[in-house]
Amino acid sequence: DSGVTQTPKHLITATGQRVTLRCSPRSGDLSVYWYQQSLDQGLQFLIQYYNGEERAKGNILERFSAQQFPDLHSELNLSSLELGDSALYFCASSVGQGEKLFFGSGTQLSVL
Amino acid sequence: GQSLEQPSEVTAVEGAIVQINCTYQTSGFYGLSWYQQHDGGAPTFLSYNGLDGLEETGRFSSFLSRSDSYGYLLLQELQMKDSASYFCAVSGGYQKVTFGTGTKLQVIP
Numbered sequence: 089d090s091g092v093t094q095t096p097k098h099l100i101t102a103t104g105q106r107v108t109l110r111c112s113p114r115s116g117d118l119s120v121y122w123y124q125q126s127l128d129q130g131l132q133f134l135i136q137y138y139n140g141e142e143r144a145k146g147n148i149l150e151r152f153s154a155q156q157f158p159d160l161h162s163e164l165n166l167s168s169l170e171l172g173d174s175a176l177y178f179c180a181s182s183v184g185q186g187e188k189l190f191f192g193s194g195t196q197l198s199v200l
Numbered sequence: 201g202q203s204l205e206q207p208s209e210v211t212a213v214e215g216a217i218v219q220i221n222c223t224y225q226t227s228g229f230y231g232l233s234w235y236q237q238h239d240g241g242a243p244t245f246l247s248y249n250g251l252d253g254l255e256e257t258g259r260f261s262s263f264l265s266r267s268d269s270y271g272y273l274l275l276q277e278l279q280m281k282d283s284a285s286y287f288c289a290v291s292g293g294y295q296k297v298t299f300g301t302g303t304k305l306q307v308i309p
Contacts, residue, residue, distance in 0.1 A: 090242065121297060131243065131287065131299040144296035178242060185230045186291035187250065191242040 091115065094179050094192035102200055106167040109195045113160055113181030119143070120162040121180040121189060122154055131178065136186075137162055169199045202226040204288055204300035211306045212278055220273045220303045222288035230291040232264050232271040237302070238284045246286075247273065275305075283307045 091114035101107055113120050122134040133146035137156035148154075151169075156162040166173060176196050180189040204224045212218040222232065231250035235243040249255050249264035249271060261274040275282055288300040 090244075123299070130301040133296065133298055136296060146296070146298075180243075182297075186297040187231050187233055187248045188245050189233075189235075189243075189289075189297060191244070193242050 090190040090192065092179060092181050092190050092192035094177075094195050096195060097193065098196045098198075100198045100200065101169060103169055103171060105169050105199075106165065107169065107197065109164040109166070109177055109179075109197075111162045111164070111179030111181075111192060113162070113179075114190050117181035117183050117190070118160065119182045119186065120156055120160070121182070121186070122162070122164050123178045123180065125176045125178060125194075126174075134164070166197070171199050173197065174199045202290055202292055202296070202298040204290060204298065206286075206288055206300045206303045208301065209304045209306070211308060212275075214278055214280060214307055214309050216278050217274065217276050218278060218305065220275075220286050220288075220305070222271045222273075222300055224269050224271075224288070224290050224300075226269075226290050226292045226298070228292040228296075229266070232262070233289045233291065233297075234260075234262050234273045235287045235289060235299075236284050237287065243287060278307050280307050280309070 093112040118139045123131040134148045136144040154164045180191045206222045233248045234246040237243040247262035264271040285302045
């Protein structure tokens with residue numbers, strides 16, 4: 089158990105809909121990272137927060153947004169969903185400069 | 201930007217040694233990490249190199265050459281359970297962590 093909690097584990101929805109994925113980092117970790125992993129693909133960096141502030145942004149679509157709350161949990165919002173958004177979404181947390189990330193078990197999103 | 205290259209697939213025999221290479225291009229560099237991911241699972245941290253040289257953790261070792269923008273993961277005494285995907289990752293400027301495309305390791309009897 090990495091100590092990072094992601095909910096829900098599975099999400100099935102339709103095109104055009106909006107969903108929210110939730111992540112609770114390990115106790116004491118201030119940084120939260122979001123990654124997207126499509127089938128048999130690598131981990132695509134989406135966005136990173138540190139202590140409530142956005143610190144780094146990857147190739148995140150404008151339809152996607154995220155935030156980190158004062159209690160350090162984070163939410164990733166995906167809207168106007170398309171079939172291609174079907175993927176495994178991982179959240180990770182770390183203490184330092186990102187040398188060691190702890191991953192949650194992921195949210196499997198299926199857009200039908 | 202940041203980019204990392206690693207072989208897509210490697211096959212090795214149980215009990216043998218395998219090396220997975222990673223070359224990177226990045227603006228801002230703190231270090232190179234390695235992660236293991238089994239099918240359907242989450243990535244788990246294996247090793248980190250912030251300085252040049254070799255880091256050893258049990259059967260796994262990792263090497264970094266900053267001047268060559270190159271690193272590798274060495275797995276010794278391969279076991280069937282080592283069959284997984286292995287990712288290198290660069291922690292660079294502004295705490296951004298970029299992952300390579302992953303190397304799928306198949307260990308055969």
